[in-house]
Amino acid sequence: MAEIQLKDLAHSYAADPEHTTDYAIHQMNHVWEQGGAYALLGPSGCGKSTLLNIISGLVKPSHGSVLFDGVVMNDISPQDRNIAQVFQFPVIYDSMTVYDNLAFPLRNMKVIESEVDEKVRAVADILELNSILQQKANNLSADQKQKISMGRGLVRDDVSAILFDEPLTVIDPNLKWKLRRKLKQIHERYNLTMVYVTHDQLEASTFADKIALMYEGKIVQFGTPRELFENPNHTxxxxxxxxxxxxxxxxxxxxxxxxxxxxxxxxxxxxxxxxxxxxxxxxxxxxxxxxxxxxxxxxxxxxxxxxxxxxxxxxxxxxxxxxxxxxxxxxxxxxxxxxxxxxxxxxxxxxxxxxxxxxxxxxxxxxxxx
Amino acid sequence: MNKIQNNRAWFLVLPVFILVAFSAIIPLMTVVNYSVQDIFDQNNAYFVGVEWYRDVLQDPRLQDSLLRQFMYSGSVLAIEIPLGIAVALMMPTRGAMASLSLILLAIPLLIPWNVVGTIWQIFARADIGLLGYAINGMGIEYNYATNATDAWLTVVLMDVWHWTSLIALLCYSGLRAIPDAYYQAAKIDRASDWAIFKYIQLPKLKGVLIIGVLLRFMDSFMIYTEPFVLTGGGPGNSTTFLSQTLTKMAIGQFDIGPAAAFSMIYFLIVLLVSWLFFTTISQLDKNKT
CATH class of the missing domain: 2.40.50.140 (Nucleic acid-binding proteins)
Structure with missing residues (x-):
């Protein structure tokens, strides 16, 4: 379980940033509380994916620090951070079955097979992947693949936060709401911190309790969808x-x-x-x-x-x-x-x-x- | 539904038919023609049926070189494919070093076959060649002109030098096509390097590897120039491969009939092996899903 804190965080992809324009993320302080469902909303190129990757550890911030429950995580690699991340395009291991895909993170952690089986079946149950567990994963539809990506995050006991990077981009519109609802259910059931990056305000406001709106590398407002609508604090x-x-x-x-x-x-x-x-x-x-x-x-x-x-x-x-x-x-x-x-x-x-x-x-x- | 039948539509296929006829069928048919006749001169040709085929298949010279040929293609593939993958994995992904290594890798591919043969002919010579002289200098007796094993090693090494780059370049392009998200996801899933290779890289390389294996099999199975320049097939017949045996038969001894029969068998083997390989792989794919 984790509270994610960003402390004086800033990031620049340039080696020695001089101007403020060199920064993808401007200095910020922010706290994602344990168990919250958050959306990180903003237009393309505002730095929201960079921020997400900094939280997951795929990108190392050039300034400031990321803290999980008060512990500095800057030098901890993504695999040791107890987070899961779902990407824009579903990442599945083509050569494996759905079952093996879900079991993959556990097997990497050398969990005993009987436990793996129990976990995989439980997660498959929630994601409604039961009927296709033995199928090869590469011929499935995009939404099922995306469910598998999510499932790989859920099988792990140690995961305390799931980060979503525009996960519904490649999903058919008529399936989007279904998956979104699934996400909600998962959130309620597992008490995980969830951060959801999107550029779609509808997606953000249906998923999240609180939205952080990003603009040019800054979080310009953090509040409930209603607050953002009624009381925007930035033009x-x-x-x-x-x-x-x-x-x-x-x-x-x-x-x-x-x-x-x-x-x-x-x-x-x-x-x-x-x-x-x-x-x-x-x-x-x-x-x-x-x-x-x-x-x-x-x-x-x-x-x-x-x-x-x-x-x-x-x-x-x-x-x-x-x-x-x-x-x-x-x-x-x-x-x-x-x-x-x-x-x-x-x-x-x-x-x-x-x-x-x-x-x-x-x-x-x-x-x-x- | 009223379909209008007009057989003149067949004329539309004619251009393709003519093209294929001249490029493939007619040349092939002349070979077929020779392979079933015994021809003495323009007026004396006798139909012999499958006799040449029977002769050829029972000829120990050919059986030997066929066996040698399979061993050669087999060892070349067994070395070049893993080595090519390894090289591709180790190559830098971006920057000036990436371009440099691409250029360096491409160089062997640009050298003509007989030049490659000549290079190695000199390079590996025990008396004046750098490689041959160095090996002998280390106290290992080495002479590809007199020792069959040495000749074999040299011929295989030459092919590895010449063609591993092809596999490496194919794999390199295949690897670059894997989106970063796969590696990132694998990292988060705590996959080891070996697991990343086995479950992400290798499956994604399958397409290019099939092409690579097919190309290298066909090419190495038909190799002629390089071993011919390097060893001339010797010592003895130890590095005489199929195409060289065939050339000796057709041009050296002018046994057109058996040579034609042999050509047909040769052609069918290449076709059969390639087809078997390809269908097995695609069949495996289908069964697993």
């Missing part, structure tokens, strides 16, 4: 989570409120104070398409806008409107009507987020400190 989180992502508008603070081009959004006192505290950083206003209100009637605070186009996605619609020179996306439920001629936008003030230099402005008053 990138707003942009990356949600479909479509958050509307982000550059603003200037004036006496009337937040000015963006010709348009001014009214602010309340609290928001004014918030923005003032940011000083002269570059400011942005963010609001999720789900929270923007679009109607055909104007009210005190509404702003006139022009409709550009509507995408009907079946269960919801995405309406693109122009507010001054800014394009805003609005997500409407299927039953909501898109205004025909005059359209007005409202930004409910509780959903307005303000960013200074891309980071969420927080004060003690709001209580938001995620």
């Amino acid at each position: 990138f989180v707003g942009y990356f989570i949600g479909s479509p992502g958050m509307n982000l508008l550059e603003i200037e603070v004036t006496a009337e409120g937040a000015k963006m081009g010709e348009i001014t959004v009214c602010l309340n006192d609290q928001q004014r104070r918030l923005l003032k505290s940011a000083g002269n950083a570059s400011l942005k206003l963010g609001i999720r398409p789900e929270f923007v209100q679009l109607s055909s009637q104007s009210n005190d605070e509404s702003m006139p806008c022009t409709l550009v186009h509507t995408e009907d996605l079946g269960t919801y619609k995405i309406v693109t409107v122009m507010l001054g020179e800014h394009s805003i996306k609005v997500r409407l439920d299927e039953e909501q009507q898109v205004p025909e001629q005059n359209a007005y936008l409202n930004f409910p003030s509780q959903w307005l987020k303000f960013y200074a230099d891309d980071y969420l402005i927080v004060t003690d008053e709001t209580g938001d400190k995620s």
